[in-house]
Amino acid sequence: MKIKAIAAAFAATVLTPFAMAEDQSDWALVIHGGAGVIERGQMTAEREAEYRAAMHAALDRGEAVLEAGGSALDAIEAVIHGMEDDPLFNAGRGAVFTAAGRNELDASIMDGATLNAGAVAGVTQVRHPISLARAVMERSRHVMLQGEGAETFAIEQGIEMVPPAWFFTERRWASMTRSLERLGLDLPERPEGAPELQGVDHGTLERDEREHRFGTVGVVALDSDGNIAAGTSTGGTTAKRWGRVGDSPILGAGTYASNASCGVSATGTGEYFIRLTVASRICALVEFQGLNLQDASDQVIQDELTAMGGDGGIVALTPSGEIAWSYNTPGMYRARQTAGGDPVVGIYGDED
Numbered sequence: 001m002k003i004k005a006i007a008a009a010f011a012a013t014v015l016t017p018f019a020m021a022e023d024q025s026d027w028a029l030v031i032h033g034g035a036g037v038i039e040r041g042q043m044t045a046e047r048e049a050e051y052r053a054a055m056h057a058a059l060d061r062g063e064a065v066l067e068a069g070g071s072a073l074d075a076i077e078a079v080i081h082g083m084e085d086d087p088l089f090n091a092g093r094g095a096v097f098t099a100a101g102r103n104e105l106d107a108s109i110m111d112g113a114t115l116n117a118g119a120v121a122g123v124t125q126v127r128h129p130i131s132l133a134r135a136v137m138e139r140s141r142h143v144m145l146q147g148e149g150a151e152t153f154a155i156e157q158g159i160e161m162v163p164p165a166w167f168f169t170e171r172r173w174a175s176m177t178r179s180l181e182r183l184g185l186d187l188p189e190r191p192e193g194a195p196e197l198q199g200v201d202h203g204t205l206e207r208d209e210r211e212h213r214f215g216t217v218g219v220v221a222l223d224s225d226g227n228i229a230a231g232t233s234t235g236g237t238t239a240k241r242w243g244r245v246g247d248s249p250i251l252g253a254g255t256y257a258s259n260a261s262c263g264v265s266a267t268g269t270g271e272y273f274i275r276l277t278v279a280s281r282i283c284a285l286v287e288f289q290g291l292n293l294q295d296a297s298d299q300v301i302q303d304e305l306t307a308m309g310g311d312g313g314i315v316a317l318t319p320s321g322e323i324a325w326s327y328n329t330p331g332m333y334r335a336r337q338t339a340g341g342d343p344v345v346g347i348y349g350d351e352d
């Protein structure tokens, strides 16, 4: 009896944590940091190391939430917050400029458990557009808000606001001015509050532009309750005009999540992703045609998007933990991790 009691106490105190760990071993996370002409030999070793470190840091932030039993939505917000603050990515600080010299930010988030979703387009003073998208989902009657109205809602909701110059980076400014010169358009004034122009290395800026044509960030997460969520945040495309909005804030195009099929976040030339409804199309192939996630992703990206002349890629995840990525550009910043597994980070087309 005594031995039994000791065994029971041992099981309760020592074995339970392992059992819990096993219960929680089903979380998974997949992240992109944009797709484009990212090729070995064009990127300096330092720049490559910075991107790899940033992608690992993004995985760590998501892991911290999911390992503690947090929700997929919380993981997405935590991962994207870090990437929105990181000037390496075209989201939040480091976003590309419009032809008018502004940073107009788009984001969306979707909860696969409920099909609830929130999105914002064209915001210019919100530090974390992904959090505003989540506030739209959870605290308004609407799904998508844009421009000034979205910012009025942000202020009412106590979302962190920053001056527009917060988002300024020299490399994105230079990239926009080069695009406008190519298009023969007038250059806008440098934004108020932007730092004085320092000497810039045009070789580095040109390389940056080739490497990093896109740079949108996106995450799909599966939490230990079995719920999928997806989120995407971007500055859009360089030198965009007339209030242009891409696919990133459009549910079904740049972002989609449903526990019935999968979650997807996209990056690439948004005009094509909108017309093909890339994200929901992949999920529909999984749900209604019974395709596995990788085949569904490849059909839409490698076959259909490519046939239309579109470029970019996606990351995706199912409630059973299947992970896929697919892109038709030379590279895509990407990372994935599952509970108890090793982190995987890739940049170029020839690595997994």
Ligand code: ASP
Binding pocket: 034, 035, 090, 213, 214, 215, 216, 234, 235, 236, 237, 245, 246, 247, 248, 254, 266, 267, 268, 269, 270, 271
């Ligand atoms: N898809 C984004 C857009 O078209 C751009 C990107 O992914 O970098 O706005």
